[in-house]
Amino acid sequence: MKKVFIAIVLVSSLFAACKETGKSNESEKNITEKGEQAEKVKAPTTSAICLLDKLSIRETPSSKGKWITSMSLGEKVAFTGEEITDSKSKKQYYKVKLTDGKEGWTRATFLAVNGKVGAMLESANVYKRPDLLTKTEKKYSVMDIIAVTENQGDWMKVKGKRAEGEYVEEGWIKSSNITNDEIDIATAKFASSAIKKSTMTERIKALQEVIGNPDLSSSKFVSIIEGKIKDYELRNKEIDVKDVKVEEEPKS
Template identity: 35%
Template sequence: MKKNSLKKYYLIILLLSVIVGCKDKDTSSSSNNDMETSTDSERGNDSDSGDDLDVKTSNFSESDKSLICLWPKVGLRDIAGRKGAKYLTTIYFGETVKFLGEKETASDNKDYLKVELSDGQQGWVYDYLLSENGKLAVLKNTLAIYKRPDVMEFVGNKFGRGDIVVVLNESKGDWQKVTGFQKENEGWIQNSDNFVYDELDIKLAILYNRAINEDSQSKKQKKLKLITDNPAFQQSSFIDIVQNALIGDDNDAYGEDDFSELDASISSDQLYISTDVLNARSNPNSEEDNVVFQLEKGDVCDIIEKGNFETIRDNSSNWYKINFNGNEGWVFGYFTSKK
């Protein structure tokens, strides 16, 4: 009798252990998946669910302190920092959130802000990835960027027609301070008549920006076509930008970019850029905020070092440390002649 009781006892303990173990595994898996689905802009994983095509409009009052997301995707988490934090949802480029007045420095020595989304969900985000006290606008025309509100302070960069900017609360005469996508371009521009605040135009521009920043050509074309096929956007004055991008993609698909002369002229320790714009980074990691400068299609770079082989969003290649006109950085080989 004692033996049977003892056996039953051990069986119950074993069964409980299995159940607890399975539960822990599911929790761990869920947590890991959350971390992989969306990170603080550093990760660009995407799904074809179409959720990121939804441009959320702000329902906050003017008295609320709002923040605008400047990165393609920013992870909202339940606590400040990444260590031990649970992913809640994704904030997309151009989305406005409300700052709830709480700021915390996490164990990674970064400052995080507590925010509320338009649907009422609350959580924490890395403060660098959002812009405070600004208003979204689309630019009608190409405009030069200046370091200060002075024509002598041209920095060499320009915003293009259809670019999304955050118009900051700093102005001087007809000068206005603005910041752009991923804060890559920030400074003063002249002629504020070029700012378009129309909600339809802003939504189109945001979706267009998300589309052209897709590394996967098929996803890029799919998202561009969704914009052009949407009857509402036919009324936008910027629909031609999307249509031209689709035509350009079709031309590229048929091989109209001829690099044969470059192929013949560069040496084995050089490479050229084969995509429109490519970020050069301080280290071979596309998941960090580490862009040091940008390269354009056809730029020829000297190779300093060949890095690790990696697959990023179904695109596989080595990383390369390059020198371009005295500037050094790492580029992903898939978007170069070393593809």
């Protein structure tokens, strides 16, 4: 009888221990799941600025990946933190998320992570460092769109493609030369595209459309664009006059 009693006590103790262990494991599981969820919520969203118009976003980190959509120069996107370097091309790719929810991979070279978009108010000298003694021969032009990546006093480190440059570059400029107004940035973007049209007539028409857009009417660049239109119209007349003179010349 004594042995039976001892056996019953042992089984009861074992059952209780197993039950407690089960609760403990379940509790640990819940804590882990909550911890993971909290970590995901706490993870900050890193912003990035697109530095090239019509920059492609693809399903995979490769130039041969399926095309999803493209980004606009100056557009702000979310950088997910995922990055891959193509083993063959050695090109680095970042995974980004657009404001409409689309996600994909794009070239890291043409993004400014943690940057703030801006546009040049006037022509500005580029410096190697925030020091007047480090001036370079390079300049940013009026309405060039850039990303500000660092501030130091009245200096700003910027990244972007200059109108007269071929590649995305970095350098320091005086902060007074930059506007971060979204209307100014949009106006600069569309005006820059218009100026690249092949003929004077096309440029004039495209620029007139920019300043004719009521959403952009308050931009600081309107007067500059109006000046460019007058310049192009004058140059167009000069070309017409030359053509007329050539036609009037008597044949020998």
